[in-house]
Amino acid sequence: MMATEQIPLLNDEPFSNEDIAVSDTRISDHEAIYRRFSHSQKNVILLLVSLAGLIPLFVSGTFIPSIPQIALELQSTGNIISLADIMVDAQSI
Numbered sequence: 001m002m003a004t005e006q007i008p009l010l011n012d013e014p015f016s017n018e019d020i021a022v023s024d025t026r027i028s029d030h031e032a033i034y035r036r037f038s039h040s041q042k043n044v045i046l047l048l049v050s051l052a053g054l055i056p057l058f059v060s061g062t063f064i065p066s067i068p069q070i071a072l073e074l075q076s077t078g079n080i081i082s083l084a085d086i087m088v089d090a091q092s093i
Contacts, residue, residue, distance in 0.1 A: 060085065 037045065063085060071078045 064082075067078045067081050067085075071081050074081070
């Protein structure tokens with residue numbers, strides 16, 4: 001039975017043994033999701049995702065010092081090149 005606004009979420013009636021068994025099954029199914037990976041596997045996944053998030057910072061950090069040279073070669077201004085960089089970064093998100 002789904003909870004709606006008409007059905008209170010906290011029930012004053014005592015639980016039956018069947019309700020407790022169903023509740024235990026739901027908890028164990030829920031916990032199984034988080035036990036799919038070992039602790040070390042979770043740490044490796046976290047490390048990889050964190051490093052992937054840092055890559056754009058390193059790329060833009062190496063690109064920014066070269067903006068004046070790129071602007072000279074393309075006969076443009078540094079502002080236009082910087083704007084193009086920002087637009088490319090925004091599209092990659």
